[in-house]
Amino acid sequence: MSDTIQTKAPAPRRRLNLHVLGPVLALIALIALGASLNSNFLSYGNVTNVLARSSFIGIIAVGMTFVITAGGIDLSVGSMAAFVAGVMIMSMNALVPVLGIGVALVLAGMGVALIAGLAAGLLNGVLIAKVRIEAFIVTLGAMGVYRSLVTWLADGGTLSLNFDARSFYRPVYYDGILGVTWPIIVFAVVAILGELVMRHTPFGRHCAALGANEQVARYSAIKVDRLRMATYVVLGVLVGLATIMYVPRLGSASGSTGVLWELEAIAAVIIGGTVLKGGYGRVWGTVVGVLILSLIDNILNLASIVSPYLNGAIQGVIVVLAVVLQREGKSTD
Amino acid sequence: MKRRDIFKGAAVVVALAATPALAQDESYTIGVAIPSATHGFMGGLNYHAQAAIERLEATYPQLDFVLATAGDAGKMVNDIEDMVATRDIDALVVLPFESEPLTAPVQAVKEAGIWVTVVDRGLSVPGIEDLYVSGDNTGFGKVAGEYFASHLNEGDNIVVLRGIPTTLDNERVDAFNAAIEGSGINVLDMQHGNWNRDDAFNVMQDFLSKYDDIDAVWSADDDMSIGVLEAIAQAGREDEMWVVGGAGMKEIIKRIMDGDPQLPVDVTYPPAQIASAIEMTALGLVSQTPVSGRFIIGSQMVTPENAAQFYFPDSPF
Numbered sequence: 001m002s003d004t005i006q007t008k009a010p011a012p013r014r015r016l017n018l019h020v021l022g023p024v025l026a027l028i029a030l031i032a033l034g035a036s037l038n039s040n041f042l043s044y045g046n047v048t049n050v051l052a053r054s055s056f057i058g059i060i061a062v063g064m065t066f067v068i069t070a071g072g073i074d075l076s077v078g079s080m081a082a083f084v085a086g087v088m089i090m091s092m093n094a095l096v097p098v099l100g101i102g103v104a105l106v107l108a109g110m111g112v113a114l115i116a117g118l119a120a121g122l123l124n125g126v127l128i129a130k131v132r133i134e135a136f137i138v139t140l141g142a143m144g145v146y147r148s149l150v151t152w153l154a155d156g157g158t159l160s161l162n163f164d165a166r167s168f169y170r171p172v173y174y175d176g177i178l179g180v181t182w183p184i185i186v187f188a189v190v191a192i193l194g195e196l197v198m199r200h201t202p203f204g205r206h207c208a209a210l211g212a213n214e215q216v217a218r219y220s221a222i223k224v225d226r227l228r229m230a231t232y233v234v235l236g237v238l239v240g241l242a243t244i245m246y247v248p249r250l251g252s253a254s255g256s257t258g259v260l261w262e263l264e265a266i267a268a269v270i271i272g273g274t275v276l277k278g279g280y281g282r283v284w285g286t287v288v289g290v291l292i293l294s295l296i297d298n299i300l301n302l303a304s305i306v307s308p309y310l311n312g313a314i315q316g317v318i319v320v321l322a323v324v325l326q327r328e329g330k331s332t333d
Numbered sequence: 334m335k336r337r338d339i340f341k342g343a344a345v346v347v348a349l350a351a352t353p354a355l356a357q358d359e360s361y362t363i364g365v366a367i368p369s370a371t372h373g374f375m376g377g378l379n380y381h382a383q384a385a386i387e388r389l390e391a392t393y394p395q396l397d398f399v400l401a402t403a404g405d406a407g408k409m410v411n412d413i414e415d416m417v418a419t420r421d422i423d424a425l426v427v428l429p430f431e432s433e434p435l436t437a438p439v440q441a442v443k444e445a446g447i448w449v450t451v452v453d454r455g456l457s458v459p460g461i462e463d464l465y466v467s468g469d470n471t472g473f474g475k476v477a478g479e480y481f482a483s484h485l486n487e488g489d490n491i492v493v494l495r496g497i498p499t500t501l502d503n504e505r506v507d508a509f510n511a512a513i514e515g516s517g518i519n520v521l522d523m524q525h526g527n528w529n530r531d532d533a534f535n536v537m538q539d540f541l542s543k544y545d546d547i548d549a550v551w552s553a554d555d556d557m558s559i560g561v562l563e564a565i566a567q568a569g570r571e572d573e574m575w576v577v578g579g580a581g582m583k584e585i586i587k588r589i590m591d592g593d594p595q596l597p598v599d600v601t602y603p604p605a606q607i608a609s610a611i612e613m614t615a616l617g618l619v620s621q622t623p624v625s626g627r628f629i630i631g632s633q634m635v636t637p638e639n640a641a642q643f644y645f646p647d648s649p650f
Contacts, residue, residue, distance in 0.1 A: 157377065249563070
């Protein structure tokens with residue numbers, strides 16, 4: 001018994017390393033490529049730009065990691081972000097005469113965004129966990145509903161934040177502490193908290209257990225329905241948080257806000273090593289995945305090596321390659 | 334059982350729609366089929382279609398309108414078939430969602446003896462429509478290009494944001510390139526911003542990281558201009574370059590009206606072309622005014638002096 005453990009022990013460790021390093025290697029390769037193509041790639045300005053624009057998808061993808069680890073999926077997050085942004089802008093515009101331009105107005109707007117995100121996540125969660133409709137169908141439906149709602153709220157055009165309120169709120173995206181802008185700080189805090197929750201709390205372990213085998217999780221006295229609902233609620237709140245960072249950037253929302261964010265977030269989660277069918281999740285991997293996705297765009301813009309018509313193709317190939325690197329690690333067993 | 338009820342309902346609708354037409358010789362029904370308001374330009378188009386219909390219904394009591402908006406080509410075909418079958422339309426104004434799938438259904442409408450006005454996107458078979466109303470994509474690129482050629486010096490650098498890769502975008506960019514040819518203007522880069530604010534913001538941020546010397550930006554669309562201007566503001570390079578967009582979004586027109594140095598001019602591609610089409614179709618029905626043929630709405634230059642006539646504060650776009 002002890003013999004078998006001893007002989008087997010080194011093998012999984014090496015395997016784990018390869019598996020873990022896959023996305024990191026891809027990220028390092030991309031950074032090296034970017035730096036060799038353009039000297040401005042590693043400049044402070046460009047690095048800040050890329051990190052800040054990654055933060056929306058990044059914050060959402062951290063929540064998505066929990067949903068996917070628990071064996072779920074959420075296709076509605078992009079539309080939900082657009083809808084929450086629309087509701088936030090409209091309520092802030094409506095509150096300007098009451099609260100005036102100031103911290104109170106911004107806090108009220110943030111509160112509205114978080115509550116709207118929580119409510120939307122709760123609705124998905126209840127339909128999936130309690131009414132027991134397939135997550136794919138519930139969130140696909142929600143995707144259409146929120147996209148239409150924001151188009152309807154905007155009357156087909158664009159919802160714009162009151163100009164003075166926008167000027168006051170603008171620093172939330174563009175300013176920060178010691179040259180690190182707020183979206184980057186919030187993304188980092190969310191990622192670190194997410195990693196801690198995933199690794200060191202019962203919630204994280206229960207998510208993995210639920211994704212691995214629902215029956216076993218149920219017999220292990222995990223409150224499966226409540227847990228599943230909680231993952232969607234967490235994701236909804238994080239969508240609200242991402243929206244809080246997004247709105248001050250351009251001060252507007254329309255039917256074309258957040259298009260395909262859901263797929264980018266899911267792709268980032270999978271690139272990072274989380275298993276799409278659930279059971280195993282890695283929050284820091286997700287962060288690497290998000291950075292890989294935004295770096296590809298950034299490098300293509302900075303380098304203009306090939307026809308811009310082919311950007312999508314290059315993106316697709318790199319995404320698949322990043323996952324292939326991991327598969328090689330796995331296939332050793 | 335259910336299906337039979339639907340047919341009954343349809344028969345009643347036909348009867349109701351037919352009755353007033355029989356009772357009143359001089360009354361006409363015009364069907365309007367347009368894509369739904371999924372983005373800024375189409376939002377403006379929907380607004381102008383509704384405004385034109387309201388205005389015409391007040392002016393000509395004998396005119397009746399049926400407006401249908403569709404989110405895809407299939408729904409648009411259904412809408413048109415319903416208009417012919419149940420509302421007995423005398424004329425159809427259609428902005429085809431896509432040329433190919435709409436050609437046969439619109440041809441069938443034409444063969445039923447109904448007047449057909451096609452807006453903005455042509456059908457794939459020529460000669461079906463009685464009247465064709467459209468914006469001018471070649472002119473759109475040309476007007477912008479000529480402005481760049483006459484306001485920049487030899488060796489000045491520009492960057493270009495393109496729309497979603499389509500023939501429409503190619504026509505504009507080709508005309509723009511032709512207009513600046515020989516002027517010595519240096520096009521540093523062209524990337525697709527997909528007529529989207531966020532994409533344009535990201536692309537412009539990267540252009541700004543990549544190039545130290547940019548004198549002007551052709552963002553080719555006012556939604557993209559919003560993202561571009563924000564990226565320039567973030568980099569603190571507002572004084573270095575100006576931006577020319579296009580289409581005629583009210584926020585941009587307002588800033589040109591106020592003499593913003595970053596936005597010297599704009600080039601129109603008016604969503605109000607749908608109003609021209611509806612008005613002309615109505616005019617053809619109620620009077621002897623000849624309206625058949627092709628009507629191409631020129632892309633005009635909006636300057637601080639004439640901006641007021643392009644400013645529609647109530648429109649969503």
